[in-house]
Amino acid sequence: MHNLGGWLTTVVARVCLDMLRSRKSRREEPVGTDLPELAVDHANGADPGHRAVLADSVGPALLVVLDTLAPAERLAFVLHDMFALPFDEIAPIVGRSPAATRQLASRARRRVQGPVAIPEADLGRRREVVDAFLAAARGGDFDALLALLDLDVVLRADDAAVRVGASGEVRGAAAVAGTFSGRARVAQPALVDGRPGAVWAPGGRPRVVFGFTINAGKITAIDLIADPARLDRLDLALAGD
DSSP: OOOHHHHHHHHHHHHHHHHHHHTTTSOOOOOSSOOOOOOOOTTTTOOHHHHHHHHHHHHHHHHHHHTTSOHHHHHHHIIIIITOOOHHHHHHHHTSOHHHHHHHHHHHHHHHHOSOSSOHHHHHHHHHHHHHHHHHHHHTOHHHHHHHEEEEEEEEEOHHHHHTTOOSEEESHHHHHHHHTTOOTTOEEEEETTEEEEEEOGGGOOOEEEEEEEETTEEEEEEEEOOHHHHHHSOEEETTO
């Protein structure tokens, strides 16, 4: 067998998935006493004893949250986020495409991390700004782009984005508007780490993420991320997922 480790991972993961799914049809009793409350570190992390108690309490608390996830979500999240297994390898285990598996892990991650700190009303306004920006860019509406951009807006691209044709850094509303005018036709609205953004994802696989910093209704920064390692760490959810 060429990949014994991969075979064992697949077998164990599928057994776990079957057990999680079967829990709906069989009664389970909790093992041990009630889970402890999270420890509050009043010493701001300076006391090793406090840190040890906190570490001991985080594990059971995480299990409580994981227990609320659907079986496929839980498996995708654990295998990817905790064991660094690529989505291409997780997909056959859960019976989904790699793109769908990524979304399973993304939904699980959002539930584990808790609700987005941005108020819903503010989130909606930011989404409107991003949607308007994408529409103006696709339509080549230079004036509409200018109206959405802060005068001192900065566009930054990581090295991977530069290698596929992006400029490393562009400053100023006019220059940034000129960069996007008539472009971004294939970008889709998305949530990027819980904030409105956009992604180019041919075939459902993210290639470039557009991260927007928005203050007082104006875009003050746009970050283009194409490095695969960085993309893999982002919590991405396409609009409608």
